[in-house]
Amino acid sequence: MKENKYDDPQFFEQYSKMSRSVQGLEGAGEWHELKKLLPDFTGKTVLDLGCGFGWHCRYAAEQGAAQVTGVDLSEKMLKRAKEMTRSPNIQYIRNSIEDFPYPENAFDVVISSLAFHYVENYGKVCRRVYNSLKDGGYFVFSVEHPVFTAQGKQDWYYGPDGKPLHWPVDNYFTEGCRNAVFLGNKVKKYHWTLTTYLNVLTEAGFSLCHVTEPQPDPSMLDLPGMRDELRRPMMLIIKARKTSR
Amino acid sequence: MKENKYDDPQFFEQYSKMSRSVQGLEGAGEWHELKKLLPDFTGKTVLDLGCGFGWHCRYAAEQGAAQVTGVDLSEKMLKRAKEMTRSPNIQYIRNSIEDFPYPENAFDVVISSLAFHYVENYGKVCRRVYNSLKDGGYFVFSVEHPVFTAQGKQDWYYGPDGKPLHWPVDNYFTEGCRNAVFLGNKVKKYHWTLTTYLNVLTEAGFSLCHVTEPQPDPSMLDLPGMRDELRRPMMLIIKARKTSR
Numbered sequence: 001m002k003e004n005k006y007d008d009p010q011f012f013e014q015y016s017k018m019s020r021s022v023q024g025l026e027g028a029g030e031w032h033e034l035k036k037l038l039p040d041f042t043g044k045t046v047l048d049l050g051c052g053f054g055w056h057c058r059y060a061a062e063q064g065a066a067q068v069t070g071v072d073l074s075e076k077m078l079k080r081a082k083e084m085t086r087s088p089n090i091q092y093i094r095n096s097i098e099d100f101p102y103p104e105n106a107f108d109v110v111i112s113s114l115a116f117h118y119v120e121n122y123g124k125v126c127r128r129v130y131n132s133l134k135d136g137g138y139f140v141f142s143v144e145h146p147v148f149t150a151q152g153k154q155d156w157y158y159g160p161d162g163k164p165l166h167w168p169v170d171n172y173f174t175e176g177c178r179n180a181v182f183l184g185n186k187v188k189k190y191h192w193t194l195t196t197y198l199n200v201l202t203e204a205g206f207s208l209c210h211v212t213e214p215q216p217d218p219s220m221l222d223l224p225g226m227r228d229e230l231r232r233p234m235m236l237i238i239k240a241r242k243t244s245r
Numbered sequence: 246m247k248e249n250k251y252d253d254p255q256f257f258e259q260y261s262k263m264s265r266s267v268q269g270l271e272g273a274g275e276w277h278e279l280k281k282l283l284p285d286f287t288g289k290t291v292l293d294l295g296c297g298f299g300w301h302c303r304y305a306a307e308q309g310a311a312q313v314t315g316v317d318l319s320e321k322m323l324k325r326a327k328e329m330t331r332s333p334n335i336q337y338i339r340n341s342i343e344d345f346p347y348p349e350n351a352f353d354v355v356i357s358s359l360a361f362h363y364v365e366n367y368g369k370v371c372r373r374v375y376n377s378l379k380d381g382g383y384f385v386f387s388v389e390h391p392v393f394t395a396q397g398k399q400d401w402y403y404g405p406d407g408k409p410l411h412w413p414v415d416n417y418f419t420e421g422c423r424n425a426v427f428l429g430n431k432v433k434k435y436h437w438t439l440t441t442y443l444n445v446l447t448e449a450g451f452s453l454c455h456v457t458e459p460q461p462d463p464s465m466l467d468l469p470g471m472r473d474e475l476r477r478p479m480m481l482i483i484k485a486r487k488t489s490r
Contacts, residue, residue: 147392147414150477157402157411166402166413169392173460173475193478194439195458208453213440215418230418232395233438 002096003118003188006052006074014183016080024055030142030235033214034113037239039138041065044108047132049097049125049141050115054081054090060111061087069093069107071100097125102132112141114235117149117189120177123200130204133242139206140240145213145233149191152178156228167232197238206240213237247341248363248433251297251319259428261325269300275387275480278459279358282484284383286310289353292377294342294370294386295360299326299335305356306332314338314352316345342370347377357386359480362394362434365422368445375449378487384451385485390458390478394436397423401473412477442483451485458482 005011019027025035042064048057051070060068068090072078078092085092093100097112097119110129119125129139148154150172156164173193180189198208213233216226250256264272270280287309293302296315305313313335317323323337330337338345342357342364355374364370374384393399395417401409418438425434443453458478461471 147417151411157413166396166415167417168402168411169414169477170411171475172392172412172477173458193458195456198456202455208456210447211440211443211453211456213418213438230416232414232417 002073002098002120004073005185005187006072006077008185009076011183011185011187012074012076014185018183020055021053024053025059028055028113029216029220029229030214030237032217033212034140034142034237037140037210037212037237038063038111039109039140041109045106045134047071047107047110049100049110049112049129050118051081051092052077052113052115054078054085054092056111056113057081057090057092058085058087060109061089065089065109067091071095071097073097102128104131105134107133108137110137110139110141114142114144116141117144117191118187120190122190122192122196123204126200126206127204130206130242135242135244137242138209138239139201139242140238142214142235142237143197144189145236146172146192146194146197147232148234149178149180149189152180152191154180154182164228164231194236197236201238201240205242207243208238209241210239211236247318247343247365249318250430250432251317251322253430254321256428256430256432257319257321259430263428265300266298269298270304273358274461274465274474275459275482277462278457279385279387279482282385282455282457282482283308283356284354284385286354290351290379292316292352292355294345294355294357294374295363296326296337297322297358297360299323299330299337301356301358302326302335302337303330303332305354306334310334310354312336316340316342318342347373349376350379352378353382355382355384355386359387359389361386362389362436363432365435367435367437367441368449371445371451372449375451375487380487380489382487383454383484384446384487385483387459387480387482388442389434390481391417391437391439391442392477393479394423394425394434397425397436399423399425399427409473409476439481442481446483446485450487452488453483454486455484456481 025031046060046068048070057070151170157168159165270276291305291313293315302315396415402413404410
């Protein structure tokens with residue numbers, strides 16, 4: 001069984017208080033960058049892997065998607081997603097990203113927001129996404145940046161004054177499991193190098209369209225701690241396209 | 246005038262002692278990865294930006310290139326390059342990467358090894374390379390990795406025992422000049438984010454073919470200090486292609 005931290009009541013409660021959980025897309029620091037990379041959804045069939053509260057599913061439907069499928073392993077997340085969803089074009093399916101039975105040539109767009117760093121076999125998922133996309137279809141996803149996941153603690157290295165001195169990078173080329181701390185809880189995550197994130201895609205048959213390391217929106221820079229977000233990349237957004245071989 | 250550190254006698258002497266200077270391509274830790282990304286050179290017209298001692302120029306000629314142009318700002322580097330070159334298919338031109346008068350639709354392949362982190366206007370160079378490539382031509386280059394250049398000191402953060410504790414990353418999104426130390430000398434380098442390295446290419450019209458963070462060849466891992474090279478990425482190799490718009 002895959003780790004299902006989001007059904008842990010304490011973790012779920014803490015996650016529910018994050019600004020991205022309360023305010024949705026506008027509360028997510030990377031949304032202004034992710035949004036730019038999303039294709040036109042009009043009339044499209046969309047799959048959202050690790051859909052959580054369904055914010056991206058509802059956005060796709062609002063933008064004209066004909067059919068949206070949100071997949072998540074957490075019952076609690078999906079319950080909340082359903083409560084917030086009115087559109088008949090959205091269906092939620094409880095499954096892990098690895099075990100979802102990807103139908104062939106079924107989707108125009110596959111999206112995933114900050115979920116793949118929980119997936120043990122990123123390569124297998126990419127190959128299944130490729131098969132599940134129609135020709136010309138787009139795959140757009142965000143993950144925690146390899147600089148952020150490499151060392152494992154996911155925290156700054158602090159100086160004697162208690163302030164962040166710099167961001168520590170270590171074990172970069174040692175890929176695989178990390179015992180990270182997220183919202184005060186131990187969470188299993190997976191670190192992959194940038195090379196792996198990109199080359200698995202090209203080897204699966206995708207063309208690379210765009211790679212972005214989102215920075216905070218300039219309007220947010222005066223919020224407490226936000227300038228530290230300019231000191232190291234935290235996320236990586238990748239846009240790829242299924243093109244005929 | 247561009248900084249021309251390689252004509253500084255002391256710096257030149259130290260650079261000349263590096264294994265990549267003495268042994269050539271086989272003495273360069275990233276060569277086994279760069280080599281894989283180079284296209285077929287048979288009958289091709291090739292430009293090498295920042296050619297140094299001309300190792301890559303001679304390799305291209307040996308692989309069948311019809312004509313190879315090596316560009317470098319350093320007179321001392323080019324003098325040595327010419328001394329080591331027998332092939333009539335190779336010409337060396339003394340100029341900076343920025344000021345070289347890129348002829349239009351002239352080259353099948355443009356390569357550059359570890360030179361662009363000295364270039365102040367990376368974007369301008371990429372756009373000129375695009376115009377100077379024939380349609381379908383390849384642009385393959387290596388640079389110091391943004392993780393390596395971000396903080397500026399280009400050194401480990403050491404623990405109390407004097408051993409490398411981790412690699413410090415800071416000021417990642419603050420692009421531009423860094424006063425780095427290389428071979429004990431102060432050298433001006435430029436830091437660009439991964440986002441910039443890739444998006445400047447796609448905006449210029451290139452398709453991204455491959456991105457690799459080279460690791461040491463497994464056969465080299467028992468050399469002193471080599472295992473530390475697995476702790477952080479030091480280089481980035483990018484392969485892009487000029488495709489019709």
